[in-house]
Amino acid sequence: MSGPDQRPAPARLSGRLYGVGVGPGDPELITLKAVRILRSAPVVAHFAKRGSAGNASATASPYLAPEQTVLRLEYPITTEAPPAGVSYAEVLHGFYDRAARLLAGHLDAGRDVAVLCEGDPLFFGSFMYLHDRLAACYPTEVVAGVTAVGAASAVVGKPLTRRDDEFRVLVGISDEDSLVEGLTGADAVVVMKLGRNLDKVRRAVERAGLLDHAWYVERATMAGERALPLANVESGSAPYFSLVMIPSRLTR
């Protein structure tokens, strides 16, 4: 593992690190600033799962030119179980260390590096693992992006929060009782990270008395977009780009 103090001192004019939010998926929901930075950066990096182009890369591809260097940072593990004797956290930690070193090489050589981030870079984004490792050593700028939360509200077409609403973002990996508690105390809720937790999340929403107001939104603003009442969703696993949204209590 490499910390900032173990890296050679950067050249006098190091490159600039950008975390660029590319928005929720529709390439038109990227900001002008993101496009400007993507077009001007000699090096563009993005995370991707093995066997996948990466959604952030697909969203940004219309704005990239052939002469730019594209670094594909491929997650080492695609299945749930890491190799025997190694924790998933350790594997990921090493992966992020190596990715940060790769980027640092370009930054040290004076090249700006733009990291593509689905949604917003600092809202549940993998960019923050690079930010943790590099922001103290290189000039760093984050370009905020439209999140999946905003995209889902627009697709469902209901105000998410209004007036004095308390809004919560919960994650599906929490246990069922915590989810019920979180759902009950809020005026508007989004539940992210559904995956294999979809059925548990639905049970929690039902126990909180909110099933009639809950929407399931999949791939908002992307090809294959779906939005339907959570009560009508088939049982099973939800894809990565999915969430549950319960709009403002004042709108239901």
Added chain:
Amino acid sequence: MSGPDQRPAPARLSGRLYGVGVGPGDPELITLKAVRILRSAPVVAHFAKRGSAGNASATASPYLAPEQTVLRLEYPITTEAPPAGVSYAEVLHGFYDRAARLLAGHLDAGRDVAVLCEGDPLFFGSFMYLHDRLAACYPTEVVAGVTAVGAASAVVGKPLTRRDDEFRVLVGISDEDSLVEGLTGADAVVVMKLGRNLDKVRRAVERAGLLDHAWYVERATMAGERALPLANVESGSAPYFSLVMIPSRLTR
């Protein structure tokens, strides 16, 4: 007050209503989709306080042409107290009714109307009062935008939420005990609608043991932007475009 059922039936080809998020303030943090719609809509509407150009209008003005009709929807009350015998809610209700009728006239005549919205239209935005009145009667589309929350995270430069964080958005108008409770239960928090509640919010943050981790952000991405530890903010009132942000407990 006018409900949809009291308005004359729309012409066969009515215009399309757009709620267009223009982002947090920096004109470059608008999306390509928002720019396309603003450029193509014959009528552009925006809310504004008396004596102010309106921030959404300022953000979008680089993208508007002289031949477009701009409707300034000016709030009837700028001071805190409404006229004697009239509640603030009643005054606002009538104002939104009139604004909706004005837009309906253009929509009935077949003209698309784009309503400029600071941040995201469905996240604490005034657009929703027009959406309430018009979305059932006219084809309506919302364009999600970058919120002040994303802008503030980028300005502070700390990850807002990561991994299994529970994130909450609270409003400063809540009472102090509710704020303490809301702050205590979350892993990352934003408090909006500070205004005259700034000192109360700071007391609540301190009681929740979070003052060392709390940031105050004013006019993020706009001229006059400020970001400083909440502990260092002068006592008094905060402007409209301000919030308190407590980044992920995993990042502090």
